[in-house]
Amino acid sequence: MWLLLLLLGDAASRCLHDETQKSMSLLRPSLSQLPANFRSSFLTLPDSRDPQPLRIQTCYIGDPGSEGVWDPEGDGMRGRSQAMSAVREAAQRIQGILAVPPVQGPLLLSRDPAQYCHAVWGDPETPNYHRCSLLNPGYKGESCLGAKIPDAHLRGYALWPEQGPPQLVQPDGSGVQNADFLLYVRVAHTSKCHQEPSIIAYAACCQLDSEDRPLAGTIVYCAQHLTSPSLSHNDTVMATLHELLHTLGFSGQLFKKWRDCPSGSSERENCSTRQQVIMRDEWGQLLLTTPTVSHSLAKHLGVLGVSLGVPLEEEGPLSSHWEARLLQGSIMTAIFDGAQRTRLDPITLAAFKDSGWYQVNHSAAEELLWGRGSGLEFGLVTTCGTGSSDFFCTGSGLGCHYLHLDKGRCSSDPMLEGCRMYKPLANGSECWKKENGLPPGAKNPHGEIHHSQSRCFLANLTSQPLPGDKTSHHSQNPPLKEEELTGRCYLHQCTERGAYKVQLKGSPWVPCLPGKTIQIPGYFGLLFCPWGRLCQTNEGADAVTSPPVSLSTQGLLFQLSLGLAAPGGYTLGKEQREELTEAVLQALGSRAGTGRCYFHSPSITANLMFTVHMWKSPGCQGPSVGMLHRALTLTLQEKPIKVYYGGASFTTEDSKLLVTPDSNPSRMHLGLPTGLCLIMLILVCALGTVAYQKRATLQVGPSPSYHSQALPGTRGPAGGIREV
Numbered sequence: 001m002w003l004l005l006l007l008l009g010d011a012a013s014r015c016l017h018d019e020t021q022k023s024m025s026l027l028r029p030s031l032s033q034l035p036a037n038f039r040s041s042f043l044t045l046p047d048s049r050d051p052q053p054l055r056i057q058t059c060y061i062g063d064p065g066s067e068g069v070w071d072p073e074g075d076g077m078r079g080r081s082q083a084m085s086a087v088r089e090a091a092q093r094i095q096g097i098l099a100v101p102p103v104q105g106p107l108l109l110s111r112d113p114a115q116y117c118h119a120v121w122g123d124p125e126t127p128n129y130h131r132c133s134l135l136n137p138g139y140k141g142e143s144c145l146g147a148k149i150p151d152a153h154l155r156g157y158a159l160w161p162e163q164g165p166p167q168l169v170q171p172d173g174s175g176v177q178n179a180d181f182l183l184y185v186r187v188a189h190t191s192k193c194h195q196e197p198s199i200i201a202y203a204a205c206c207q208l209d210s211e212d213r214p215l216a217g218t219i220v221y222c223a224q225h226l227t228s229p230s231l232s233h234n235d236t237v238m239a240t241l242h243e244l245l246h247t248l249g250f251s252g253q254l255f256k257k258w259r260d261c262p263s264g265s266s267e268r269e270n271c272s273t274r275q276q277v278i279m280r281d282e283w284g285q286l287l288l289t290t291p292t293v294s295h296s297l298a299k300h301l302g303v304l305g306v307s308l309g310v311p312l313e314e315e316g317p318l319s320s321h322w323e324a325r326l327l328q329g330s331i332m333t334a335i336f337d338g339a340q341r342t343r344l345d346p347i348t349l350a351a352f353k354d355s356g357w358y359q360v361n362h363s364a365a366e367e368l369l370w371g372r373g374s375g376l377e378f379g380l381v382t383t384c385g386t387g388s389s390d391f392f393c394t395g396s397g398l399g400c401h402y403l404h405l406d407k408g409r410c411s412s413d414p415m416l417e418g419c420r421m422y423k424p425l426a427n428g429s430e431c432w433k434k435e436n437g438l439p440p441g442a443k444n445p446h447g448e449i450h451h452s453q454s455r456c457f458l459a460n461l462t463s464q465p466l467p468g469d470k471t472s473h474h475s476q477n478p479p480l481k482e483e484e485l486t487g488r489c490y491l492h493q494c495t496e497r498g499a500y501k502v503q504l505k506g507s508p509w510v511p512c513l514p515g516k517t518i519q520i521p522g523y524f525g526l527l528f529c530p531w532g533r534l535c536q537t538n539e540g541a542d543a544v545t546s547p548p549v550s551l552s553t554q555g556l557l558f559q560l561s562l563g564l565a566a567p568g569g570y571t572l573g574k575e576q577r578e579e580l581t582e583a584v585l586q587a588l589g590s591r592a593g594t595g596r597c598y599f600h601s602p603s604i605t606a607n608l609m610f611t612v613h614m615w616k617s618p619g620c621q622g623p624s625v626g627m628l629h630r631a632l633t634l635t636l637q638e639k640p641i642k643v644y645y646g647g648a649s650f651t652t653e654d655s656k657l658l659v660t661p662d663s664n665p666s667r668m669h670l671g672l673p674t675g676l677c678l679i680m681l682i683l684v685c686a687l688g689t690v691a692y693q694k695r696a697t698l699q700v701g702p703s704p705s706y707h708s709q710a711l712p713g714t715r716g717p718a719g720g721i722r723e724v
């Protein structure tokens with residue numbers, strides 16, 4: 001059960017899950033209580049056929065009596081059509097993501113014997129033992145979260161004498177064709193909606209198949225919100241998707257039913273219920289610990305090889321949401337932050353893979369920017385206030401939301417447990433909305449532009465001179481105080497992945513070098529160019545103006561060397577060096593925000609010199625090698641790479657660019673010194689008391705300092721670190 005609360009005066013909506021799902025009984029198919037001649041011939045058990053896109057059939061259930069009561073003006077019809085179009089859109093999206101072995105024949109749901117039957121035959125010797133001997137006279141049929149399930153969707157039931165054939169009460173329904181999941185939809189003003197006026201919708205799962213895969217559920221939309229202008233269609237679709245994902249398996253109630261299926265096996269009978277899905281670590285943090293999910297988080301944080309559980313929000317004994325400090329912006333965090341700021345992220349998709357019920361199309365995942373490549377200590381209550389990560393902020397000043405779509409104020413919420421981030425302003429924060437701009441003719445000293453291609457930049461630009469400035473003497477303006485840095489909306493244009501330029505009112509386009517501050521002609525002050533946030537995907541591709549640098553890859557070779565400085569006597573075997581090579585490569589790739597296709601033949605020598613050749617393999621998507629190389633050099637100078645390996649942490653300390661003669665100068669359109677580039681990076685190792693043991697015990701692990709602090713809210717420790 002999932003509740004979406006739209007907090008008034010705030011763009012955020014909170015989701016409370018579990019409250020009602022706990023009181024729902026999850027029905028599984030039992031042996032039919034009908035004799036063979038009354039039973040429909042089809043079975044709803046999935047077989048082991050090849051997985052096909054999940055077919056979600058939706059069914060609107062009108063509330064008898066309530067309709068027309070709250071809404072004499074036809075808002076009900078509007079709400080209903082809005083709900084159904086959101087549900088259909090969400091279901092269609094799911095269809096491109098999840099696949100299951102299709103249900104054979106029409107889908108039929110089970111009836112709950114505890115509902116229709118008052119008593120059963122109790123003598124094991126009699127032929128009709130355990131069959132219904134007395135009907136419940138008050139039986140009103142089956143319902144799912146207040147939605148009355150039509151008899152046509154349900155199996156039949158019968159009354160049995162002590163001996164002999166039964167008396168049929170209701171035959172099997174005709175079932176629902178082409179369905180693997182049935183979603184009932186209600187639009188109502190329930191008591192829950194009444195008590196919590198900010199709830200948008202809530203949902204629950206009601207029926208499972210013989211392998212515990214959810215078969216049916218209900219989503220209830222609180223009527224008053226569906227027609228409210230504060231909720232866009234995309235918001236409703238995203239909220240629906242979140243609810244749907246709960247009913248399909250992302251739920252504290254369903255985690256314990258997840259299945260472990262041997263990889264590569266299509267034999268579904270070889271699956272078993274997972275031994276462990278959630279656990280509490282030694283600091284009391286609830287974690288989801290299944291393999292794909294853990295791997296996916298490690299990849300996201302840039303610490304591949306570390307076995308991390310993914311923290312869940314603290315919501316009582318059960319939890320159905322990701323910890324917001326770590327996975328802000330994911331569709332499965334507890335606070336719904338608007339469709340624009342919500343992503344169907346790879347870690348959430350990994351959870352569906354780990355449920356064992358679905359085959360997952362991972363290419364449907366949307367990139368999560370929050371915390372990407374930020375390392376093991378990201379998102380802890382103990383580190384978020386130290387300034388070590390610019391995803392978090394301190395104080396209460398103004399700035400930009402991390403996606404740079406909105407201006408923000410540094411603030412917190414209950415899910416952030418004291419951590420602070422720039423949250424969108426209550427009103428008019430969106431840079432991409434034209435209507436948030438100043439009225440025409442109004443004074444615009446900061447040169448702001450609101451436009452679909454505008455983004456928020458931290459800046460103190462002003463067209464008015466500062467007091468004391470010679471040019472200000474003829475000005476009528478009162479002396480200005482120095483402009484504070486704040487979030488401002490300026491036009492941006494992606495030039496290549498990770499690179500962009502900006503424009504202010506009346507200014508030319510100015511290239512913005514990620515991580516640098518720039519000045520704008522005609523303005524006083526500075527603008528900060530964010531690193532790693534803008535132009536990461538193909539967002540704004542239509543705005544690309546400079547032609548992509550065309551490059552033949554042959555003959556171009558970049559070599560990136562990392563010198564690994566380590567204390568004396570610190571030696572690694574060949575296999576250990578290979579693993580360290582991989583860890584360094586991961587860190588580089590994650591810093592670059594690119595795939596493996598740029599990096600080739602990595603190696604580490606016996607005296608710990610890391611080398612990787614850089615060129616673009618055919619089909620590789622992204623910036624040119626020159627671009628990437630430049631960006632990497634820049635970021636490595638600014639912020640060293642940290643690699644955790646074998647319980648030690650390696651940090652780049654020094655870097656220099658070496659140039660060697662090039663074999664093919666005519667191809668260099670890169671603005672780089674002609675030649676083969678060699679970046680020397682010195683990695684320093686903080687080793688502490690950790691010593692390497694034989695390979696079998698070697699794992700990439702957190703740094704020793706990570707262990708020495710008993711951090712609350714840390715992720716699970718990596719195994720295999722031996723201390724001597």
Ligand SMILES: *[C@@H]1O[C@H](CO)[C@@H](O)[C@H](O)[C@H]1NC(C)=O
Nearest residue numbers: 262263264265266267269270
């Ligand atoms: C599935 O289980 C059966 C019996 O336990 C075994 O013979 C078979 O090899 C297993 N299949 C796979 C793919 O693991």
Ligand SMILES: *[C@@H]1O[C@H](CO)[C@@H](O)[C@H](O)[C@H]1NC(C)=O
Nearest residue numbers: 053095096097361363364365
């Ligand atoms: C997988 O997802 C991608 C991206 O959304 C989509 O283009 C593709 O059609 C999907 N594949 C299937 C089999 O649905």
Ligand SMILES: *[C@@H]1O[C@H](CO)[C@@H](O)[C@H](O)[C@H]1NC(C)=O
Nearest residue numbers: 009426427428429435436437
């Ligand atoms: C939001 O801003 C608009 C335009 O600036 C204004 O008309 C409206 O009253 C504001 N709303 C709130 C709740 O402050």
Ligand SMILES: *[C@@H]1O[C@H](CO)[C@@H](O)[C@H](O)[C@H]1NC(C)=O
Nearest residue numbers: 460462482483484524525526
């Ligand atoms: C902008 O900020 C920078 C650094 O904080 C400061 O040096 C500069 O004077 C400010 N400029 C204006 C116009 O306020």
